[in-house]
Amino acid sequence: MQRKQKLTRNTAYFVPYTLWIVLFVIAPVILLIYQSFFNIDGQFTLGNYQTYFTSSTYLMMTVNSVWYAFLITLATLLISYPTAYLLNETKHPQLWLLLIIMPTWINLLLKAYAFIGIFSQVGIANQFLSFIGIGPKQLLFTNFSFIFVAAYIQIPFMVLPIYNAVSELNPSYVNASRDLGATPWQTFSRVIFPLTLPGVKAGIQAVFIPSLSLFMLTRLIGGNKVITLGTAIEEHFLTTMNWGMGSTIGVVLIIAMVIIMWLTGGSKRRPRKGLTK
Amino acid sequence: MKKLISAIIGLLAVCALLAFGAHNLQASSGSNGSKILNLYTWGDYIDPSLLTKFQKQTGYHVNVETFDSNEAMFTKIKQGGTSYDLTVPSDYMIEKMKAAKLLLPLDKKRLTGMQNYDPRFMNLAFDRHNKYSVPYFWGTLGIIYNDKFVQPGSIQHWNQLWQKKYRNQIMLIDSARDVMGFALASNGQSMNTTNPATLLAARNKLNKLSPNVKAVVADEIKMYMIQNEAAIAVDWSGEAAEMLAGNSHLHYVVPTEGSNLWFDNLVIPKTAKHFKAIYAFLNFMSEPQNAAKNAEYIGYATPNQKAKTLLPKAIRNDRQFYPDNRTISHLQIYQDLSPELVGLYNDRYLEFKMHH
Numbered sequence: 092m093q094r095k096q097k098l099t100r101n102t103a104y105f106v107p108y109t110l111w112i113v114l115f116v117i118a119p120v121i122l123l124i125y126q127s128f129f130n131i132d133g134q135f136t137l138g139n140y141q142t143y144f145t146s147s148t149y150l151m152m153t154v155n156s157v158w159y160a161f162l163i164t165l166a167t168l169l170i171s172y173p174t175a176y177l178l179n180e181t182k183h184p185q186l187w188l189l190l191i192i193m194p195t196w197i198n199l200l201l202k203a204y205a206f207i208g209i210f211s212q213v214g215i216a217n218q219f220l221s222f223i224g225i226g227p228k229q230l231l232f233t234n235f236s237f238i239f240v241a242a243y244i245q246i247p248f249m250v251l252p253i254y255n256a257v258s259e260l261n262p263s264y265v266n267a268s269r270d271l272g273a274t275p276w277q278t279f280s281r282v283i284f285p286l287t288l289p290g291v292k293a294g295i296q297a298v299f300i301p302s303l304s305l306f307m308l309t310r311l312i313g314g315n316k317v318i319t320l321g322t323a324i325e326e327h328f329l330t331t332m333n334w335g336m337g338s339t340i341g342v343v344l345i346i347a348m349v350i351i352m353w354l355t356g357g358s359k360r361r362p363r364k365g366l367t368k
Numbered sequence: 369m370k371k372l373i374s375a376i377i378g379l380l381a382v383c384a385l386l387a388f389g390a391h392n393l394q395a396s397s398g399s400n401g402s403k404i405l406n407l408y409t410w411g412d413y414i415d416p417s418l419l420t421k422f423q424k425q426t427g428y429h430v431n432v433e434t435f436d437s438n439e440a441m442f443t444k445i446k447q448g449g450t451s452y453d454l455t456v457p458s459d460y461m462i463e464k465m466k467a468a469k470l471l472l473p474l475d476k477k478r479l480t481g482m483q484n485y486d487p488r489f490m491n492l493a494f495d496r497h498n499k500y501s502v503p504y505f506w507g508t509l510g511i512i513y514n515d516k517f518v519q520p521g522s523i524q525h526w527n528q529l530w531q532k533k534y535r536n537q538i539m540l541i542d543s544a545r546d547v548m549g550f551a552l553a554s555n556g557q558s559m560n561t562t563n564p565a566t567l568l569a570a571r572n573k574l575n576k577l578s579p580n581v582k583a584v585v586a587d588e589i590k591m592y593m594i595q596n597e598a599a600i601a602v603d604w605s606g607e608a609a610e611m612l613a614g615n616s617h618l619h620y621v622v623p624t625e626g627s628n629l630w631f632d633n634l635v636i637p638k639t640a641k642h643f644k645a646i647y648a649f650l651n652f653m654s655e656p657q658n659a660a661k662n663a664e665y666i667g668y669a670t671p672n673q674k675a676k677t678l679l680p681k682a683i684r685n686d687r688q689f690y691p692d693n694r695t696i697s698h699l700q701i702y703q704d705l706s707p708e709l710v711g712l713y714n715d716r717y718l719e720f721k722m723h724h
Binding site: 232332 | 539595596
């Protein structure tokens with residue numbers, strides 16, 4: 092009797108979760124796929140996909156999006172990995188982690204506007220460049236500033252999973268590696284990095300996927316000199332009202348994300364228990 | 369016991385606060401009867417002191433709600449959830465709303481002061497005989513330049529933007545219709561062309577402009593121009609007026625060979641309910657001194673010619689915002705295009721943005 096009650100209570104716990112998933116994840120995706128098969132006159136068609144895969148504009152835009160997302164992810168990773176590693180060595184890692192996460196409490200738009208101020212002709216960055224004698228440079232609306240700001244925004248999402256992986260790393264493996272005569276590079280590439288790889292993969296997923304469809308930064312910081320698929324989606328939903336085409340691009344993005352998940356999530360095999368702790 | 373008492377006191381305090389808040393909310397939303405008018409307009413598009421004056425004169429309280437694009441306004445009116453009494457669409461959107469049967473015709477017998485309006489801005493193609501709309505403001509698309517970087521008077525025409533010396537100096541407003549539009553005008557074509565080949569030619573011309581284009585941005589353009597970030601910008605006259613107010617080095621030019629002429633007109637959407645208030649407001653806004661006060665506050669050009677004579681000389685003789693007849697005769701009003709054509713304009717525009 093009691094057991095049965097417990098069972099129903101357990102299922103009751105799942106109701107909000109399932110409802111959430113069905114209403115806000117599965118249903119929108121189905122709607123998106125459904126919508127992508129209709130043209131602007133509301134007729135069923137495969138034309139949207141045909142347009143997408145035969146249009147050099149959209150294909151170029153896809154290549155662009157993937158390329159920039161890759162660069163952003165790479166920049167983020169290069170900064171976050173050493174940060175996460177050193178964080179683990181500090182006395183109060185939780186405090187430092189809090190400081191790194193703090194920028195995510197601030198609205199994205201606000202941060203973008205702050206960077207406009209920093210990078211503008213009379214901004215702090217250019218004042219500094221003038222001060223050290225290089226002279227003001229065009230910083231806004233360049234690929235550099237776009238990747239810089241995007242990486243700045245994504246860093247907390249990369250640091251967190253890597254930090255978790257690093258903090259789970261048992262220091263005795265590192266010690267053992269050194270004791271057995273491995274060079275620092277060998278220790279890193281053969282022991283530390285493979286053991287923290289799950290964190291890196293999780294970080295890449297958390298950064299690469301949203302970076303694929305950044306669109307506000309492309310305008311505010313990139314001055315629309317960087318065009319990604321997000322720009323096209325925004326245009327199709329807001330200006331041309333061609334929701335079918337917009338949905339098609341959305342579906343392509345989802346497929347791209349699935350591919351990334353599959354590539355980075357490759358081995359689902361958990362490391363042996365003894366290895367983690 | 370002590371706890372219980374303090375809990376009860378706390379509850380009572382919260383109740384009192386809520387009652388006070390509800391009373392205040394009701395008072396401000398004016399749900400106390402029919403002495404109200406629901407105005408749905410662009411952000412900061414009416415002098416607030418006129419609303420107070422209107423309420424004092426007529427007793428009608430005006431609730432102002434704002435939108436930031438014609439399309440957003442269209443969708444909301446179409447859904448019909450809120451009883452908006454008046455709204456201010458632009459020219460092509462009036463055409464679109466008319467076709468979608470979202471507008472109520474004006475009762476001309478109840479309107480006074482229609483003779484105050486400049487006949488040049490009445491009876492236009494988007495609303496023949498002003499069956500549905502009363503002019504509110506008008507303006508143009510043009511070039512803003514900073515005399516720190518550009519010699520005053522040296523830019524008069526669209527084609528001058530293509531000069532090599534303006535490399536990486538120009539900011540464009542992120543709007544497909546306007547960017548394609550000025551490229552078409554520079555080619556001597558109609559800004560409402562329906563010919564795909566003409567659009568393609570315009571895009572090819574724009575591609576040649578891209579070395580000069582520093583950025584394609586939206587509202588931020590005002591901030592950038594005021595901060596001397598770029599030498600030249602292409603934007604609407606209303607935005608230009610705000611920039612000029614913020615930086616005395618800026619100037620606004622409407623190319624004489626042609627550009628866009630736009631109108632924002634007051635219309636009665638089919639969601640309207642308070643007709644007495646609507647006509648009182650339309651007549652109030654047609655009065656020259658009110659229209660003049662509004663024009664001075666907003667900085668856009670008023671279509672009310674009697675109001676224009678009341679404006680300070682510096683404003684009414686400003687050729688930047690009240691261009692001469694010859695220029696006006698070359699200006700073109702956007703027509704409502706078919707969804708396919710809107711798509712085509714946007715595709716060509718996207719291709720230009722992709723081009724580096």
